[in-house]
Each structure stands twice: as structure tokens, then as C-alpha cells.
Amino acid sequence: MSVDLSTKFGHITISNEVISTVAGGAAVECYGIVGMASKNQLRDGIAEMLRRENFSRGVVVRQEEEKLHIDMYIIVSYGTKISEVAHNVQSQVKYTLNKTVGLSVSSVNIFIQGVRVISE
Amino acid sequence: MTLRKLDGKTLAEMILQGAHHLKSNSQMIDALNVFPVPDGDTGTNMNLSMSSGAEEVEKVEENHAGKVSQALAKGLLMGARGNSGVILSQLFRGFSKTLEDKETVTTKDFAEALQGGVTTAYKAVMKPVEGTILTVAREAGETSVELAKKEGDFLPFIQGVVDAARTSLKGTPELLPVLKEVGVVDSGGQGLLTIYEGFLANLKGEELPELSSTISMGDMVNAEHHKLAQDFMNTEDIEFGYCTEFMVKFEEDKLAENPYDEEAFRQTLSEQGDSLLVVSDEDLIKVHIHAEYPGNAMNLGQQYGSLINMKIENMREQHTSIVGDKTKPKEKAEYGIVTVVMGEGIKKLFESLGASVVIQGGQTMNPSTQDISDAIVEAHANNVFILPNNKNITMAAEQAAELADVKAAVIPSKTIPQGMSALLGFNPEADISTNQEEMSELMKHVKSGQITYAVRDTQIDGLSIEKGHFMGIFEGKISSAQKDKLETSKALLSEMIDEEEDEIVTIISGEEADQQEIEALEAYLEEHFEDIEVEIHNGGQPIYSFIFSVE
Numbered sequence: 060m061s062v063d064l065s066t067k068f069g070h071i072t073i074s075n076e077v078i079s080t081v082a083g084g085a086a087v088e089c090y091g092i093v094g095m096a097s098k099n100q101l102r103d104g105i106a107e108m109l110r111r112e113n114f115s116r117g118v119v120v121r122q123e124e125e126k127l128h129i130d131m132y133i134i135v136s137y138g139t140k141i142s143e144v145a146h147n148v149q150s151q152v153k154y155t156l157n158k159t160v161g162l163s164v165s166s167v168n169i170f171i172q173g174v175r176v177i178s179e
Numbered sequence: 180m181t182l183r184k185l186d187g188k189t190l191a192e193m194i195l196q197g198a199h200h201l202k203s204n205s206q207m208i209d210a211l212n213v214f215p216v217p218d219g220d221t222g223t224n225m226n227l228s229m230s231s232g233a234e235e236v237e238k239v240e241e242n243h244a245g246k247v248s249q250a251l252a253k254g255l256l257m258g259a260r261g262n263s264g265v266i267l268s269q270l271f272r273g274f275s276k277t278l279e280d281k282e283t284v285t286t287k288d289f290a291e292a293l294q295g296g297v298t299t300a301y302k303a304v305m306k307p308v309e310g311t312i313l314t315v316a317r318e319a320g321e322t323s324v325e326l327a328k329k330e331g332d333f334l335p336f337i338q339g340v341v342d343a344a345r346t347s348l349k350g351t352p353e354l355l356p357v358l359k360e361v362g363v364v365d366s367g368g369q370g371l372l373t374i375y376e377g378f379l380a381n382l383k384g385e386e387l388p389e390l391s392s393t394i395s396m397g398d399m400v401n402a403e404h405h406k407l408a409q410d411f412m413n414t415e416d417i418e419f420g421y422c423t424e425f426m427v428k429f430e431e432d433k434l435a436e437n438p439y440d441e442e443a444f445r446q447t448l449s450e451q452g453d454s455l456l457v458v459s460d461e462d463l464i465k466v467h468i469h470a471e472y473p474g475n476a477m478n479l480g481q482q483y484g485s486l487i488n489m490k491i492e493n494m495r496e497q498h499t500s501i502v503g504d505k506t507k508p509k510e511k512a513e514y515g516i517v518t519v520v521m522g523e524g525i526k527k528l529f530e531s532l533g534a535s536v537v538i539q540g541g542q543t544m545n546p547s548t549q550d551i552s553d554a555i556v557e558a559h560a561n562n563v564f565i566l567p568n569n570k571n572i573t574m575a576a577e578q579a580a581e582l583a584d585v586k587a588a589v590i591p592s593k594t595i596p597q598g599m600s601a602l603l604g605f606n607p608e609a610d611i612s613t614n615q616e617e618m619s620e621l622m623k624h625v626k627s628g629q630i631t632y633a634v635r636d637t638q639i640d641g642l643s644i645e646k647g648h649f650m651g652i653f654e655g656k657i658s659s660a661q662k663d664k665l666e667t668s669k670a671l672l673s674e675m676i677d678e679e680e681d682e683i684v685t686i687i688s689g690e691e692a693d694q695q696e697i698e699a700l701e702a703y704l705e706e707h708f709e710d711i712e713v714e715i716h717n718g719g720q721p722i723y724s725f726i727f728s729v730e
Binding site: 068091092093139140 | 216218257259262266302303304306308548
């Protein structure tokens with residue numbers, strides 16, 4: 060699946076892989092995120108942190124009637140205000156996608172898959 | 180007076196003043212916010228987070244530094260807003276963790292706590308971005324550890340921390356390119372410095388002026404402009420046309436009549452335009468605003484004193500000149516002609532013949548469809564003719580014509596002489612189709628020849644050509660190839676000219692032709708073709724030593 064844009068010169072096709080990598084990259088720059096998680100983590104029961112090349116496993120891009128929805132599976136740092144971190148991720152992902160790919164995203168849904176407790 | 184031990188009460192007061200100082204500066208910090216999302220809310224977010232921390236601190240009744248810092252961390256966590264707010268909460272979470280059991284705090288404890296905050300804050304992020312609040316916290320923290328080793332008195336110690344944070348903040352544009360581009364320091368870092376400044380002021384027993392020492396009006400104006408530049412694209416979209424900056428120097432008698440209230444003043448001004456910044460101290464107000472009627476804004480300021488350092492810029496004019504949109508005041512012409520040529524001389528020649536936009540290009544450097552589309556727009560006419568003067572450009576020209584918002588037609592000229600003849604056939608009185616017909620027709624009556632050199636050995640059209648030899652090209656076909664430029668030119672001209680029909684020969688000399696050669700050719704033509712008129716132009720084109728046009 061991919062996103063198609065029409066311009067007066069022709070079409071631009073952006074694969075979901077690209078969108079998820081950009082979205083994932085924007086997310087991990089956000090403060091409070093310690094990793095992207097596989098969306099199958101709950102089923103697998105393994106707290107798996109994804110590397111950059113696998114971000115797409117933690118970012119699901121869905122297109123429904125011309126609208127773009129993004130689901131992100133993330134792991135946050137213990138001791139942060141989780142709702143706020145999630146909100147920051149939402150706004151940063153939306154902004155970055157708009158700036159770099161020119162895509163307007165209808166929704167960015169955040170699934171907190173884990174909290175990483177760091178020894179203090 | 181020396182202060183070697185910080186008790187809970189003093190720490191709480193420091194925190195409260197830090198929060199207060201942040202609050203007074205939050206709007207200015209908002210203005211600096213360009214990273215990561217330029218939404219101008221860093222100051223507001225930090226203020227809300229810090230206020231929530233301060234509220235908790237106020238509830239603490241015990242005189243216990245550890246309890247106070249814990250309360251701060253708790254309040255910050257609950258009230259954290261935005262990226263910078265969350266970072267702030269982490270900084271003080273680490274801070275309070277270190278001080279947990281301490282009833283009173285030494286400078287050494289304080290430094291350790293600052294460091295603890297930094298460690299915690301860095302742990303909670305996958306990819307720390309340097310040039311942000313994190314950098315400022317880290318560098319101030321590192322300095323504090325060094326300081327605490329020899330400084331037991333809190334006043335010089337905190338002073339050192341503030342100085343380190345300030346130096347670090349000044350370096351943020353070097354670390355984060357977007358800050359450098361806009362020319363501002365990091366907003367979150369500025370927020371943290373503001374809090375530290377509050378700590379220091381409290382220890383000194385001072386009230387702080389609202390304007391923090393590091394933020395300059397220039398910084399904020401830059402940031403405002405940057406944000407705005409992202410918002411509008413067209414000159415027409417500028418709602419408030421004048422970028423206005425001025426200062427008001429307070430005057431006693433005017434103040435007696437009109438007591439100054441910054442909040443109210445800002446409110447009134449905001450009705451005059453946008454990108455508003457108001458900063459004031461005891462003597463001065465500084466104002467930056469984009470207004471449609473800058474006079475009105477100044478009148479408002481003048482109620483409180485005299486105006487100094489005024490600067491007004493017409494942003495529509497500025498914008499117009501930036502985007503090169505010089506067409507706005509001009510009426511749209513009925514006809515425009517876009518053409519593609521090589522060489523300055525030929526460009527002038529075409530302009531003198533009536534071309535409205537001349538694109539440089541041709542053999543080996545074809546303009547793109549976009550270049551031609553841009554030229555069509557630049558021609559600013561209801562009907563645009565395109566003369567590509569090269570068959571490799573015809574396709575691009577046709578695409579551009581199709582995409583154009585105005586009527587555009589391609590006259591498929593393949594050579595410079597064809598383009599010139601076609602231009603001569605243009606009649607501004609006639610309609611587009613008549614013109615197209617006439618110009619295409621005239622184009623056929625001209626014969627085009629070119630002299631160039633071979634870049635490699637080759638066999639073509641029954642001729643064997645050696646590298647470095649000159650070739651005479653007649654209507655796209657190589658007709659002669661010889662070692663000598665002049666001889667090749669003569670041979671080509673002889674082939675082109677039909678004495679019974681032709682009247683004019685035009686020679687366009689290129690970069691690689693010298694005056695002697697031109698004169699020799701002229702003499703040759705006069706000698707061999709008595710009735711032919713010769714015209715000579717300096718075309719300055721590369722690649723082709725001569726372009727001949729015979730008609």
C-alpha cells in the first residue's frame with residue numbers, strides 16, 4: 060500500500076515504508092521516547108525494541124477514504140508524563156510528515172507498548 | 180553574607196522566584212520557539228509545567244530541602260506540558276532523587292543534584308538533540324560540579340551556574356542548524372536559564388526585570404519573521420503590510436495621565452496587526468508589530484512617552500522584490516514572446532526584435548519544461564508564443580504551452596535564423612492563429628547554416644570528419660568538413676546562397692570567431708555575390724563560430 064499524490068506533471072507514489080520511517084524517525088527524536096516497539100509485541104510477549112530499519116513494524120500507515128491515519132507503537136521512559144510524551148510525538152510526527160513529505164495526516168494514534176525503567 | 184547551607188525554606192523561595200521569572204518571560208520564550216515544531220508554545224508550556232511544580236512546593240510545610248525538591252518534581256510531572264515541559268520535569272526528577280534525604284543542601288549537593296537531573300533527563304531520550312535545553316542543562320551541570328569543589332558559598336556558586344547556562348545557551352545556534360538559520364537561541368534553553376536567573380535573584384534578594392538578559396528583541400523579531408515566512412507564499416496574502424518597530428521612552432507627565440499597563444497595551448496593539456512583541460522595563464517599551472496602519476500603533480505608544488528608534492518596512496515591496504514578482508504593477512500584455520537562445524549578443528538581438536523573455540539555452544544546454552513555464556508566466560501576457568530555436572527543445576516547449584494558464588502556442592523554429600525570421604513576421608494587430616500561421620510561414624523562407632567543430636572522428640552523411648576539423652551544417656545536415664574554419668565557412672555559404680532568389684545574408688559571429696575572420700567572410704561574399712546584402716551581428720554564442728542566415 061502506498062500514498063499517491065497527483066501533481067500537474069504526473070504522480071508521486073510514496074510507499075508506506077517511507078512514511079513509517081519518517082514518522083518513526085520523528086518520534087524517536089521526541090523527548091521521553093526510548094524506543095519503537097513492534098506492534099505484535101503484545102501477542103509475542105517479547106519487549107522488542109526496533110532498530111531504525113525496522114521502524115515500519117512499529118508504525119502502521121492506513122489510508123481510509125483519502126485520509127491518512129498513522130498508528131505508532133512506542134516505548135516510553137519511566138517517570139515521564141506519558142500522556143504528554145504521546146502528545147508531543149503526535150504533534151512532531153504530524154509536523155515532520157507535513158514538512159518533509161508534504162502529507163497531511165488525519166490522525167496519529169499512539170500505543171504505548173512499554174515503559175522502560177532505568178536504574179537510577 | 181555567606182550562605183553555605185540551603186534549607187528547605189530558602190530552596191522553596193528560590194524555586195518560586197524561578198517559576199515567577201519564567202512566567203514573566205514566557206511570551207518572549209514563545210517567540211523564540213522554532214524547534215522542533217515552530218508552534219510558539221515553549222514558554223507557555225514551560226510556564227504551565229513550572230507553575231504546577233511551584234504550586235506543590237508551596238504546599239510543603241516542613242523546612243526540608245529534600246521534601247521541597249520532591250514536591251517540585253511531583254508537581255512538574257503532573258503538570259508537564261510539551262517537550263520542554265517533559266524535559267524540565269525529568270531534570271528536576273533527577274534533581275530531587277539526589278536530594279531526597281537531605282534536610283539542608285551544600286553547594287556540592289546542589290551540583291550533584293543538577294548532574295543527577297541531567298543524567299535522568301538524558302536517559303529518557305533515545306536520540307538526544309544537542310543545542311536544546313538538554314545541552315544547556317548539561318553544560319551548566321558540568322560547570323556546577325567543578326565550581327562546588329572550591330566554592331561553598333551559594334551566591335557565587337549559583338552565579339557561576341547562571342553564567343555557564345548563559346554561555347551554553349549562546350552556543351546553541353552552533354549546534355542546531357535551524358536555530359542558526361533563524362538567528363535565535365534555543366527557546367527551551369532560554370527557559371531553563373530564566374529559571375536559574377530566578378534562583379540567583381532570590382539569593383541576591385532582587386526583583387528581576389521582566390526582560391531576561393539573553394533574549395534580545397532582534398532574536399524574537401527574527402523568530403517571528405521565520406514563522407511568518409513559512410505561513411505566506413504570495414505577496415497578496417500579506418494581511419498586515421508594514422513591519423513596524425519602535426521604542427517608547429516613558430515621560431513622567433504622560434504616564435501621570437495614562438498609567439502604563441503592559442498587558443493592556445499589548446491587548447490594544449494586538450488589534451492593529453500580528454507578530455506582536457512588546458517588551459518593557461522602567462524606562463522603555465520596545466514594540467515590534469506587523470500592522471496595516473503603523474501610524475496607529477505608534478499613536479498608541481505615544482500616549483506613554485516619546486518615540487525613538489522607529490523603523491518601518493513595507494513588507495509587500497520587500498516580498499515582491501524577493502520573489503522577483505515585478506509584474507504586479509504592470510498590465511497584462513496582449514502578446515508575449517518567449518524564446519531560447521545562446522549567447523548574450525543573440526539575446527539582445529532577439530530582445531530588439533520584440534521577444535519579451537529570452538531564456539539562455541540551446542545545443543547541449545536545453546532548458547526544462549519548468550524553465551519555459553516560468554518564462555511564460557514572466558512574459559505576463561494573454562497570448563504567448565514560444566520560439567524554441569532548436570528541435571530538441573520543441574517538445575519541452577509544447578509541454579509548457581499545454582500546462583500554461585494562458586494561451587500559448589509553439590512556433591517550431593529549429594534554428595536561430597528561423598526564430599529571427601519568425602519574429603519579424605509577428606503582427607501585434609493580428610489574432611493568435613493568423614500570427615501563428617504567418618510566423619511559421621516566414622520561418623520556412625530562411626535558410627540556416629552553422630559552423631562548428633568536430634569533437635571526435637566520425638563518418639556521417641558520406642563525409643569523413645576528423646576531430647578538430649570544422650563542419651558546415653546546412654539545415655541540420657553536415658555539408659562540408661575541412662581543417663580550415665574560413666574555408667569551411669566559404670564552402671557552406673556558397674552552398675546556401677542561390678543568387679537568383681536570395682537577397683540578404685546575416686552573419687552572427689560566435690565566441691570563437693575573430694574580427695579578421697568576419698572581415699574575410701564579408702569580403703568573400705561581396706566579391707562572389709554582387710547583389711547580396713550582408714548584415715553582421717555579434718552573437719557571442721558558444722560552440723558555433725558562425726551562424727548564417729540566408730533569405
